[in-house]
Amino acid sequence: MAARAVTRDRVVNVNRLQLVGRLGDPPVESELPSGDVIASFRVIVDRPAGHGSGQRVDTLDCTAWTSRVRKTVRGWQRGDLVEIEGAVRRRFFATPAGRASRFDIEVSSARRVRRAASA
Template structure:
């Protein structure tokens, strides 16, 4: 049997995407999706906030157009990253996006002019 690592998420962007510069001046785009549970047992279990990243320059062009609250579909793979910090070994899970699409942009509220 073949091993498969495929993730599809649809969720709301929790804030503006962040940009980090890597050695060699490459960039990584980092964002978080809020994904609601359909059958949550409690309000605490109603959502997951999932970290997503892309190293792909073409996809980063798309990510630059997103704003807080946009509904995004992400397709990629789950990754477990490890590194050493001053306090010891660290790790995190994130979705490395191979593709992503803006599905819906909520209407923006107009700011009142004084």
């Protein structure tokens, strides 16, 4: 069910998205300095024709933080058609040149729609 972003009395902020696309590479699990374990992967989503820039796809970085979602994505392979739900997050981190940031999708649920065709 979709949330209403505007009600009669107030504006409600919504940061929720759904993506359906191809998996760029198998998810990679890693442990952060904090001890948290994450699974990182990229989803490639086709753009509809006629959207101006000439770019045909968007490649979106995704991160699974919960053990339930990490377990779900663990067996995914390059080219699988996947569906994810989550929210856009801005992450801050230190680099040799100073603080930096990037946006990614924090995945709250995931499923494989179809396995990639065999090579």
